[in-house]
Amino acid sequence: MIRARAMKRFGRVLLLLAAAVAASLAIGVDARAETVYNFSVSVDYTGPYAAVMDSWHGGQVAMVDWWNKTRGKELGVRVNLKTYDMRYNPSVVAQNWPSILSGDKPILHLGMGAPDLISLMKRLPEDKVPMIMGTAMVGTVWVPNGWHFSSRPTYSHEFAGLFEYLAGKLPEKRPLRIGTVSTQGVSGYVDIVNGVVKLAKMYPDRFQVVESVWVDIQPINITNEIRRIAKEKPDVILTANNTAQVIATVKALKELGMKVPVVTSSHNGLNEVAKAVPLEDLEGSYSVFAFAPYMDKGVKQAADIFNKYNTSKGTWGTTAAQNASQAILSLRTLERAISKVGAANVTGQAMYDALMAGEFPESGFLGLLPALRFSKDAPFPTGDIKVKAITVRNGKIVSLSDKWLPVPKLDKW
Numbered sequence: 131m132i133r134a135r136a137m138k139r140f141g142r143v144l145l146l147l148a149a150a151v152a153a154s155l156a157i158g159v160d161a162r163a164e165t166v167y168n169f170s171v172s173v174d175y176t177g178p179y180a181a182v183m184d185s186w187h188g189g190q191v192a193m194v195d196w197w198n199k200t201r202g203k204e205l206g207v208r209v210n211l212k213t214y215d216m217r218y219n220p221s222v223v224a225q226n227w228p229s230i231l232s233g234d235k236p237i238l239h240l241g242m243g244a245p246d247l248i249s250l251m252k253r254l255p256e257d258k259v260p261m262i263m264g265t266a267m268v269g270t271v272w273v274p275n276g277w278h279f280s281s282r283p284t285y286s287h288e289f290a291g292l293f294e295y296l297a298g299k300l301p302e303k304r305p306l307r308i309g310t311v312s313t314q315g316v317s318g319y320v321d322i323v324n325g326v327v328k329l330a331k332m333y334p335d336r337f338q339v340v341e342s343v344w345v346d347i348q349p350i351n352i353t354n355e356i357r358r359i360a361k362e363k364p365d366v367i368l369t370a371n372n373t374a375q376v377i378a379t380v381k382a383l384k385e386l387g388m389k390v391p392v393v394t395s396s397h398n399g400l401n402e403v404a405k406a407v408p409l410e411d412l413e414g415s416y417s418v419f420a421f422a423p424y425m426d427k428g429v430k431q432a433a434d435i436f437n438k439y440n441t442s443k444g445t446w447g448t449t450a451a452q453n454a455s456q457a458i459l460s461l462r463t464l465e466r467a468i469s470k471v472g473a474a475n476v477t478g479q480a481m482y483d484a485l486m487a488g489e490f491p492e493s494g495f496l497g498l499l500p501a502l503r504f505s506k507d508a509p510f511p512t513g514d515i516k517v518k519a520i521t522v523r524n525g526k527i528v529s530l531s532d533k534w535l536p537v538p539k540l541d542k543w
Contacts, residue, residue, distance in 0.1 A: 166208045166210050168234045168236045169237070169238045170236040172239070173242065177219060184442040185446075189453035189454035189456075190457045205465070205468055206473050227253070238261070239260070240262060247263075251276060251278050254277035257478070259478040263278065264455065266396075266510075267283060267510050268318045269286070269325055277482060281420065281421065281502055282420040282510060286329065286543075288395065288420055290325075290538055291420075293337055297337065306366070308364060310323045310341075310368045311352070311375055312369075322368075333538065343358055345375065368392075369394060380411050391416060396421075400415060400522060409527070420518075422499070423519075428497035432496040459499065467484040486504055500516040501514075514536065516536055517535050519531070
């Protein structure tokens with residue numbers, strides 16, 4: 131009897147051991163089945179964008195962590211972000227890139243802006259690593275057959291979408307009068323103005339650049355320059371480059387006792403400017419970009435994802451929404467590549483091919499982006515380009531419209 135009970139207990143132990151071994155083997159199989167892909171990432175924690183980098187990179191990290199725990203888990207794939215502080219410096223990007231290629235073997239690079247384009251644009255087709263930007267493009271990188279991409283068109287395209295909307299709201303039939311503030315000698319800054327000048331030449335009945343003034347990159351006082359623009363009775367003043375120039379423009383308008391809306395982009399937008407000047411001084415001004423604003427009712431799911439998965443000190447806002455958009459496009463591209471070549475076979479070439487494989491539907495972007503279609507003709511979506519804008523209304527920053535604003539066709543300048 132005693133021996134029988136002992137044998138029974140021994141049998142139960144064997145069953146438990148067998149179950150544990152089976153579970154261990156199952157876990158091992160699952161672990162081996164997971165394929166890890168690296169996205170290399172340019173960040174800037176020690177340069178000019180350090181102040182916004184928690185929100186910037188937070189938007190990327192939150193989207194990737196959410197995807198890894200949901201869609202990625204279903205596919206047996208995990209994305210690993212390999213982050214490099216490039217200090218927004220092209221020489222640092224160029225110095226780090228060879229070791230990134232050999233060590234990380236990324237299938238995609240998430241770029242920050244001009245330094246990545248300057249250093250990598252001509253290399254990427256040879257290295258077979260596509261790059262997706264979170265920022266808009268400029269005309270100098272509008273070249274065919276590139277491996278540098280953005281969901282956003284050029285800054286000039288984005289401004290054209292807002293100007294088209296504002297021209298349609300004029301009480302009388304005349305062109306929208308545009309003044310510009312920029313800096314000579316900085317190619318990207320001059321390029322934005324050149325794009326808007328091209329817009330006015332293409333549609334002289336709808337747009338007119340009435341005056342362009344050139345100021346220091348970090349101006350102290352530009353009252354005289356703004357006075358020159360004011361003489362031409364502008365409807366808007368485009369200040370596209372940096373926050374310091376927007377602040378100087380707003381202060382000059384106040385000193386002159388004028389109320390003219392200032393138009394900015396995402397990187398030098400209303401939220402950043404409002405840290406230095408009262409919102410009442412920004413009443414009626416705008417920021418425009420080709421992704422949905424952070425307070426847009428259509429991006430609630432994206433905002434919830436950020437708030438749940440964000441591990442940085444960053445907050446949900448324009449900067450986070452911009453780079454969450456960059457991340458979600460990258461992840462949808464990976465999904466498309468997986469469906470084509472399999473979860474274990476994705477390469478940079480497969481990612482490039484996925485970007486070129488037809489339209490990405492708006493429904494896949496959590497409300498952050500419109501439908502997108504890439505081609506070899508340009509590094510940004512061509513065809514029906516759309517943007518959204520925010521404005522200051524009654525002392526609050528709000529969405530200009532729930533609807534995407536169409537961008538008029540703009541030829542290369």
